[in-house]
Each structure stands twice: as structure tokens, then as C-alpha cells.
Amino acid sequence: MNTITKEEAWALLKEYNKDEFHLKHAETVSFVMEYFAKKLGFENETEFWGIVGLLHDLDFEMYPEEHCMKVQEILNEKGIDPKITRAIASHGYGLTPADIKPEHTMEKVLFATDELTGLIGAAALMRPSKSTLDMELKSLKKKYKTPSFAAGCSRDAIQDGANMLGWELDKLLEETLQAMRAYETSLQ
Numbered sequence: 001m002n003t004i005t006k007e008e009a010w011a012l013l014k015e016y017n018k019d020e021f022h023l024k025h026a027e028t029v030s031f032v033m034e035y036f037a038k039k040l041g042f043e044n045e046t047e048f049w050g051i052v053g054l055l056h057d058l059d060f061e062m063y064p065e066e067h068c069m070k071v072q073e074i075l076n077e078k079g080i081d082p083k084i085t086r087a088i089a090s091h092g093y094g095l096t097p098a099d100i101k102p103e104h105t106m107e108k109v110l111f112a113t114d115e116l117t118g119l120i121g122a123a124a125l126m127r128p129s130k131s132t133l134d135m136e137l138k139s140l141k142k143k144y145k146t147p148s149f150a151a152g153c154s155r156d157a158i159q160d161g162a163n164m165l166g167w168e169l170d171k172l173l174e175e176t177l178q179a180m181r182a183y184e185t186s187l188q
Contacts, residue, residue, distance in 0.1 A: 004080055006030075009051045016074070017061045028117050028183060029110070030054040035179035036109045049106050052087045056110060068092030068100075095157060102164055112161020115153045116176045119143065122150040124180075132180045140173055 004012070013026055033053030037046040059070035068089045075085040090107040091114050092098040102111045123143040124132045143149045144158075162172040 004051060004084070006047060006051055006054065009054045012078075013054055013058060016058050019061055022057060022061050025118065025121075026054050026057060028121065028180070029056055029114060031183040031186070032113050032117055032176065032179040033106070033110060035182055036113070036175070037106070039175070039179075040105060040109070042106065045106065048084070049109075052084055052106065052110060055084065056088050056091050056114060058088070066097075068096040068098035072098070094160070095154065105165075108161060108164040112158065112165055112172055113176050113179075115155075115157045116161075116172065117180065119150045119153040119158070120177055120180050122153070132177060132184050135177060135181075137170065137174050137177065140177055141170070144173065 013023065017023055017026070030050045030053035033049040034046050037043065037049035042049065055071070055075075057067070059074060060067050063070040068091065072085050072089050075088070076082075086100060087104065087107050087110060089098040090100040090102040091110045093101050093111060102108045120132060120135075120140060123140055124130060124135060126143070127135060127139075144155065147155070158172070159169060162169045165172065167175075
């Protein structure tokens with residue numbers, strides 16, 4: 001079993017992903033995962049959560065039809081910690097052929113926030129400020145409830161993720177928005 005540093009994970013991600021959008025999404029999800037690790041009492045696993053977030057879509061750009069399946073093969077061949085592989089594959093539960101149900105809190109957070117970070121990012125781009133810093137929950141909920149807005153972001157997955165965590169949807173939306181605000185602030 002091979003542990004992987006965040007720097008090594010970033011290099012691996014760039015080996016399989018060239019599109020700036022995918023790289024930015026990976027960074028965003030990684031930060032959001034680290035935010036939730038700290039918030040939910042898993043401080044000692046912060047880097048692990050971040051690595052899972054960074055690598056969660058490792059196979060998506062090159063192997064979209066095998067998403068969450070090919071990543072298992074890639075990481076297994078590299079001898080990466082099976083906990084990382086399992087967590088990544090579980091974020092496709094019900095959405096891809098990978099039939100690995102999220103069980104650990106970290107897996108549930110990844111499942112719940114992956115699609116949501118995309119929706120929040122799209123909502124931010126529609127704002128005059130192009131920012132999450134001045135986005136209110138009410139505005140986010142309006143975008144969430146508009147099926148044609150960011151139609152590729154599965155509302156079912158977001159709601160299912162909230163349910164897995166035992167949270168009301170509003171709590172998931174608000175907490176993820178807070179995480180993305182913190183991320184945006186860290187970039188400034």
C-alpha cells in the first residue's frame with residue numbers, strides 16, 4: 001500500500017487531466033473536503049480528505065464512459081491506499097457503474113458536495129461580482145430550484161448526499177457555500 005502526498009496527487013491529476021476547468025474543479029473539491037474534515041472533527045485526516053477531493057475525477061477527462069471505474073484500475077496499478085480508491089469510487093454511487101455506497105462520513109461529504117460545488121460555482125459566475133463572497137443562501141436556493149440552471153449538476157445526487165449525512169438540504173447548501181467562500185478568500 002502506497003501513501004500519496006498532496007503534491008504527488010496533484011502531479012498524478014495533471015497526468016490524466018489537461019483541461020483547466022477540471023483542474024480547477026479538483027482544487028475546489030479538495031479545499032471543500034479539507035474544510036469539512038476540520039468542521040466535522042476529522043482534523044487529523046484533513047490531508048487525506050483533500051487528496052480524495054483532488055483525485056475524485058482523475059479518470060473523468062480521459063475516460064468519461066468509465067468514470068469511477070477506470071480510476072480504481074489506475075490507483076490499484078500504482079499501489080495507492082485502497083481507502084483512497086474506495087472513497088473516490090463511492091462518489092459515483094448511483095450515477096456511474098461503480099456500485100460502491102458511501103459509508104464513511106468523508107465519502108458522504110464527497111458524494112454530497114461534488115455536484116454542489118459545480119452548481120455553486122456556476123451560480124457565482126452569474127453574479128455581477130462573479131463571487132461566492134456576496135452570495136446568499138436564498139439566491140443559491142433559487143438557482144438550485146431552477147432545473148435548467150447548471151442542468152448537468154444532479155439535484156438528486158445533492159439531495160441524496162444531504163440525506164446520507166442526515167442533514168437538511170439547507171444545511172448542506174449553506175455549509176458548502178461557506179466552504180467555497182473560504183476557498184475564494186484563500187485565493188485572494
